[in-house]
Amino acid sequence: MEFSSKLLERAVNEMSQLPGIGKRTALRLVLHMLRQPKEQTLALSEALKVMRNDVKFCKSCHNISDVDLCEICSSLNRNSELICVVEDIRDVMAIENTSSFKGLYHVLGGKISPMDGIGPHDLNIESLVTKVKEGKVKELIFALSSTMEGDTTNFYIYKQIQDYKVYTSTIARGISVGDELEYADEITLGRSIVNRIPFESSLKL
Amino acid sequence: MEFSSKLLERAVNEMSQLPGIGKRTALRLVLHMLRQPKEQTLALSEALKVMRNDVKFCKSCHNISDVDLCEICSSLNRNSELICVVEDIRDVMAIENTSSFKGLYHVLGGKISPMDGIGPHDLNIESLVTKVKEGKVKELIFALSSTMEGDTTNFYIYKQIQDYKVYTSTIARGISVGDELEYADEITLGRSIVNRIPFESSLKL
Numbered sequence: 001m002e003f004s005s006k007l008l009e010r011a012v013n014e015m016s017q018l019p020g021i022g023k024r025t026a027l028r029l030v031l032h033m034l035r036q037p038k039e040q041t042l043a044l045s046e047a048l049k050v051m052r053n054d055v056k057f058c059k060s061c062h063n064i065s066d067v068d069l070c071e072i073c074s075s076l077n078r079n080s081e082l083i084c085v086v087e088d089i090r091d092v093m094a095i096e097n098t099s100s101f102k103g104l105y106h107v108l109g110g111k112i113s114p115m116d117g118i119g120p121h122d123l124n125i126e127s128l129v130t131k132v133k134e135g136k137v138k139e140l141i142f143a144l145s146s147t148m149e150g151d152t153t154n155f156y157i158y159k160q161i162q163d164y165k166v167y168t169s170t171i172a173r174g175i176s177v178g179d180e181l182e183y184a185d186e187i188t189l190g191r192s193i194v195n196r197i198p199f200e201s202s203l204k205l
Numbered sequence: 206m207e208f209s210s211k212l213l214e215r216a217v218n219e220m221s222q223l224p225g226i227g228k229r230t231a232l233r234l235v236l237h238m239l240r241q242p243k244e245q246t247l248a249l250s251e252a253l254k255v256m257r258n259d260v261k262f263c264k265s266c267h268n269i270s271d272v273d274l275c276e277i278c279s280s281l282n283r284n285s286e287l288i289c290v291v292e293d294i295r296d297v298m299a300i301e302n303t304s305s306f307k308g309l310y311h312v313l314g315g316k317i318s319p320m321d322g323i324g325p326h327d328l329n330i331e332s333l334v335t336k337v338k339e340g341k342v343k344e345l346i347f348a349l350s351s352t353m354e355g356d357t358t359n360f361y362i363y364k365q366i367q368d369y370k371v372y373t374s375t376i377a378r379g380i381s382v383g384d385e386l387e388y389a390d391e392i393t394l395g396r397s398i399v400n401r402i403p404f405e406s407s408l409k410l
Contacts, residue, residue, distance in 0.1 A: 002301050002302060004268050004269055004275055005261075005270055005271045007255055007259055008269050010256065011253055017245060018238075018249075020233075020234075028224070028225075029224070029225075030256065031294065032224050033223075033257060034260065038257055042257060042258075044253060047212075047219040048216055048235075048238065048246055048250040049250040051215065051235065052246040052247060053243070053247075055210055055213060056210075058209075064239070065209055072209070088236075089209070093207060093209075
């Protein structure tokens with residue numbers, strides 16, 4: 001691609017570093033910026049800079065936060081003895097949206113994946129184990145995705161804490177609400193039968 | 206979407222102003238930035254700011270440029286009496302990539318489109334007509350897309366300059382190189398028959 005302006009070329013090159021954005025898309029986005037009022041692009045530029053410079057991670061749960069201890073961890077209305085272990089801050093957002101969980105979170109920052117060169121020490125596992133060892137946690141809920149990497153990570157953490165007094169659980173796997181049985185995969189359908197729940201308790205949901 | 210950080214929320218909101226980027230994609234991109242080295246996001250932020258603040262448009266052809274008169278317009282190796290009229294700077298880049306055009310360009314900045322509220326005075330038409338009136342141009346090549354808006358724009362410009370001594374042409378419409386005839390639309394196929402060229406001259410291409 002031949003650019004008539006070095007400034008344009010540099011902006012396009014930087015934009016195309018982002019995942020899923022190729023040179024053509026980057027050019028389209030940058031040309032859009034040139035058509036919009038200048039303030040809009042300057043606001044984007046500033047927001048990205050400030051975000052990258054000033055964003056913090058909660059020292060307890062490793063969620064993104066503007067302060068040292070995030071809102072969830074510092075809330076008095078939440079059960080600090082119940083911890084939900086998730087991969088990513090997007091999982092925290094997804095679970096928070098359901099309004100059905102009133103404990104705290106622990107963000108691992110990924111899954112153990114030897115293929116991608118991610119070992120236990122690249123994740124926030126040690127601080128979780130420390131919390132358990134200190135006896136502050138009654139229940140850990142594993143809410144990782146059910147892939148080989150997710151299962152490996154669950155099991156690794158489980159082995160580290162099994163000698164301490166903590167109850168561990170994992171989120172229910174089953175047929176999504178509204179899904180047709182005939183299209184469900186065998187493993188999910190099988191698990192949903194094995195882990196069936198009393199009909200009376202389903203009425204309360 | 207509930208964010209645990211105002212800085213993150215602001216960055217996601219600004220990113221999602223871009224066309225084709227929704228909140229979810231914006232969040233994915235911003236979280237990617239947080240995983241990459243800080244320098245990368247700061248470079249993107251700086252590139253966008255500098256580009257929006259300092260980019261110029263060539264005073265002659267209205268192409269994007271870092272200087273007042275763009276490289277193409279100021280080149281001595283190009284035929285300044287032959288002007289190719291295009292909608293957008295992307296069209297300039299596309300034609301330049303073919304290396305088959307050695308004249309100058311004139312970027313209109315869009316097409317006449319009453320539906321979108323774009324009239325002749327929103328486009329760089331006056332400066333083109335002035336060039337023609339000054340007798341500096343021997344041939345105008347219309348290279349707009351062949352839509353109703355493109356045809357309207359061509360015709361509007363044509364009416365403005367028809368009393369002056371200038372030859373006007375339009376790019377050839379026909380079957381794309383490598384395309385199968387059976388899949389071509391009727392209008393394109395019809396035009397390609399009407400506007401057939403001598404076989405000997407096709408051998409030279």
